[in-house]
Amino acid sequence: MSTQAIYSVCGMCTVRCPIMAEVKNGEVEFLQGNPHVAAMKGSICPRGAAGKALIRDHERIQAPMIREGKRGEGKWRRVGWDEALDEVAERLKAVTQKYGAHSIAFSDRGGPFRDLHQAFVRGLGSPNYTNHDSSCARNVQHACMSVAGLGRKDLVYDLKNARHVILQTRNIFEAINVQEVNNLSEALANGCKLTVIDIRATISASKADRFMLVRPGSDYALNLAVIHELLMQKLYDAEFAARWMKDIGRLEEFVREYTPEWAETETGVSAGEIRRFVRDLAAARPAVIWHPGWMTSRYMDSFYVSRSIYIINALLGGIGTKGGLPFANKPGDVGRKGLKKLVDLVPKPTEKRVDGVGWRYKHFDGGPGLAHLIYDAMESAEPYPLKAYIAYRHDPLMGFPDPDRLLQKFDKLDFLMSVSFTWSDTAWYSDVVLPLSPYLERESILACKNGLKPHFFVRQRAIPPRFDTRADWEILCGLAKRLGIKELAFDSIEAIWNYQLKDTGVRAEDFNAKGFVDLTDAPKYAQPDNFKIPTPSGKIEIISDKLEKQGLPSLKPYESPKRPPDGQFRLTFGRCALHTQGHTVNNPMLFEQMPENVLWINDKAAAGLKIADGERVTVSRNGYSETIAAKVTALIHPEAVFVVHGFGHRLPVESRAFGKGLADNRFMQGGLDLWDPAGGGIAMQEHFVTVAKIR
Numbered sequence: 001m002s003t004q005a006i007y008s009v010c011g012m013c014t015v016r017c018p019i020m021a022e023v024k025n026g027e028v029e030f031l032q033g034n035p036h037v038a039a040m041k042g043s044i045c046p047r048g049a050a051g052k053a054l055i056r057d058h059e060r061i062q063a064p065m066i067r068e069g070k071r072g073e074g075k076w077r078r079v080g081w082d083e084a085l086d087e088v089a090e091r092l093k094a095v096t097q098k099y100g101a102h103s104i105a106f107s108d109r110g111g112p113f114r115d116l117h118q119a120f121v122r123g124l125g126s127p128n129y130t131n132h133d134s135s136c137a138r139n140v141q142h143a144c145m146s147v148a149g150l151g152r153k154d155l156v157y158d159l160k161n162a163r164h165v166i167l168q169t170r171n172i173f174e175a176i177n178v179q180e181v182n183n184l185s186e187a188l189a190n191g192c193k194l195t196v197i198d199i200r201a202t203i204s205a206s207k208a209d210r211f212m213l214v215r216p217g218s219d220y221a222l223n224l225a226v227i228h229e230l231l232m233q234k235l236y237d238a239e240f241a242a243r244w245m246k247d248i249g250r251l252e253e254f255v256r257e258y259t260p261e262w263a264e265t266e267t268g269v270s271a272g273e274i275r276r277f278v279r280d281l282a283a284a285r286p287a288v289i290w291h292p293g294w295m296t297s298r299y300m301d302s303f304y305v306s307r308s309i310y311i312i313n314a315l316l317g318g319i320g321t322k323g324g325l326p327f328a329n330k331p332g333d334v335g336r337k338g339l340k341k342l343v344d345l346v347p348k349p350t351e352k353r354v355d356g357v358g359w360r361y362k363h364f365d366g367g368p369g370l371a372h373l374i375y376d377a378m379e380s381a382e383p384y385p386l387k388a389y390i391a392y393r394h395d396p397l398m399g400f401p402d403p404d405r406l407l408q409k410f411d412k413l414d415f416l417m418s419v420s421f422t423w424s425d426t427a428w429y430s431d432v433v434l435p436l437s438p439y440l441e442r443e444s445i446l447a448c449k450n451g452l453k454p455h456f457f458v459r460q461r462a463i464p465p466r467f468d469t470r471a472d473w474e475i476l477c478g479l480a481k482r483l484g485i486k487e488l489a490f491d492s493i494e495a496i497w498n499y500q501l502k503d504t505g506v507r508a509e510d511f512n513a514k515g516f517v518d519l520t521d522a523p524k525y526a527q528p529d530n531f532k533i534p535t536p537s538g539k540i541e542i543i544s545d546k547l548e549k550q551g552l553p554s555l556k557p558y559e560s561p562k563r564p565p566d567g568q569f570r571l572t573f574g575r576c577a578l579h580t581q582g583h584t585v586n587n588p589m590l591f592e593q594m595p596e597n598v599l600w601i602n603d604k605a606a607a608g609l610k611i612a613d614g615e616r617v618t619v620s621r622n623g624y625s626e627t628i629a630a631k632v633t634a635l636i637h638p639e640a641v642f643v644v645h646g647f648g649h650r651l652p653v654e655s656r657a658f659g660k661g662l663a664d665n666r667f668m669q670g671g672l673d674l675w676d677p678a679g680g681g682i683a684m685q686e687h688f689v690t691v692a693k694i695r
Contacts, residue, residue: 007515011439053589062467089482101125112447123485139679143306149534164284169293175575201635217561225263237317247542287323303679397425401671442471452523582646596661
């Protein structure tokens with residue numbers, strides 16, 4: 001049998017890179033980046049390459065499971081799909097009859113295929129769709145909205161054409177987006193400068209022209225000093241600012257006191273270095289990208305860090321500009337019709353969201369709301385009871401702080417269900433677990449990628465399911481039939497695709513050639529006369545009326561971060577190239593390469609504690625302790641320790657990951673209550689731990 005090329009979309013992390021699978025005799029023989037996507041260059045990251053190991057892993061969930069014992073006890077009854085879907089439907093109906101449909105919540109990890117999930121939740125009659133983003137990028141989203149009236153994805157990172165890129169709370173060469181890595185690498189080869197601002201020397205820092213090791217929690221101070229220099233030394237793009245920015249005078253007055261000398265005392269970066277940095281930015285404008293961050297659920301002022309970054313990009317003339325942050329084009333911007341939305345098939349619920357977004361918190365994006373506030377409502381029953389929760393490919397017990405506290409909230413639920421392709425802490429605690437086919441064994445609804453060159457794309461099923469698992473559309477449409485949501489009772493993925501493509505001029509078979517369909521022939525950059533900034537003034541707004549009306553400052557005075565008490569360190573965490581949080585730690589291929597995390601600790605701090613490199617140490621907070629191997633290095637700030645997130649698994653069904661490494665979120669007691677009312681993000685790096693040599 002000849003080898004067949006199947007175009008699909010990777011599912012090993014939230015980037016969802018376009019890929020091509022080479023399939024022979026029902027087996028995936030080789031995976032690579034989609035060769036028709038120039039920026040992929042045929043490459044995938046280590047996680048993407050491990051997709052083959054995922055589908056062959058016998059420790060993943062193999063069939064629908066219904067809980068038999070107590071929650072979390074690990075006693076399951078394996079059932080068929082009809083029994084499982086009937087059970088779920090009856091449990092959801094019971095909750096709806098007793099408390100109302102709005103008492104059901106659903107969370108996922110966002111992404112391009114969420115239209116089906118949102119439609120299903122709306123079909124249930126609930127407004128409470130959410131995703132993981134309050135533990136990730138909500139601060140960035142809301143910062144962009146507060147300045148430009150746009151979502152963060154409405155601006156493109158034109159890395160390939162940039163002349164200076166700044167990475168702050170973004171580790172691009174480890175938390176990998178393959179196209180971004182390739183585009184930035186090409187730009188660097190063509191003379192683009194790279195500046196990295198971080199509390200430790202990352203792989204990204206090793207490739208930088210300038211690395212600034214900053215005191216943990218002091219990023220906002222550095223950014224205010226940069227704005228000070230741009231304005232006071234007249235190094236900003238005055239023409240762009242006059243035309244497209246509002247309240248520059250208010251900004252200038254606000255930053256007057258935040259000099260580089262002042263910032264040096266807060267950040268540890270010398271005033272001279274800050275001034276040289278600003279001059280380099282001015283020389284490269286407008287083709288400058290100061291990345292506003294990816295995972296910014298870090299500090300209590302992380303929203304204002306992201307907001308200051310958008311302001312700096314605007315001062316450099318980089319908003320809407322080639323080589324900077326140009327506007328993303330939607331199908332309508334290139335004269336085409338977009339995909340028909342599944343969510344439009346069902347009426348919008350009239351009940352207000354349980355998390356307060358849209359009515360109590362009017363400055364937040366109402367799409368996914370804030371998951372941690374939904375969890376609060378499970379316990380408080382305010383403004384109404386929340387009694388059923390569906391976690392779709394989402395593990396809040398690994399992704400949010402203080403999992404023991406979160407379990408107490410889950411205990412108030414009448415019904416907890418997980419849809420997942422691997423076991424997770426949340427799935428293990430659920431009442432019903434529905435096994436999702438891994439991405440190589442499922443197809444998905446069509447999606448649109450907005451950008452300089454917008455296009456539709458498809459995830460094709462490369463091989464049939466190895467176990468008794470199903471695609472998300474099969475699961476949700478199967479439930480829709482049982483729940484009487486006739487608008488979503490599709491019998492085939494082709495029927496869904498045909499609905500989505502109606503009036504677009506694109507046919508389902510058009511995806512066979514490349515896996516995507518371009519909606520325009522060439523990248524399109526908006527010209528300054530055609531800029532559309534959807535704020536009340538039509539300009540970049542330094543002062544946001546939405547924030548001010550909520551009693552929140554648009555320009556927040558800097559507050560010096562807490563210093564660790566004697567003998568303690570600020571606990572920080574992040575990503576690496578090999579793992580996607582906790583989702584891949586038990587993957588056979590990736591586990592072999594990185595079986596556990598280590599604790600980065602500054603060499604001078606370690607010497608004071610008589611800790612040697614590689615020695616196991618105890619990490620403690622509030623009476624809770626774990627052990628981990630120390631990585632002693634000069635390449636981390638002495639106030640902080642760092643671990644790669646996602647380790648410390650405790651599920652017996654994950655034999656490889658079991659007991660390996662440290663779970664950082666277990667040291668964040670009380671962390672569910674630490675969140676920024678301006679940005680909505682959890683502050684997950686405001687916790688201090690004690691590190692001690694094991695005696």
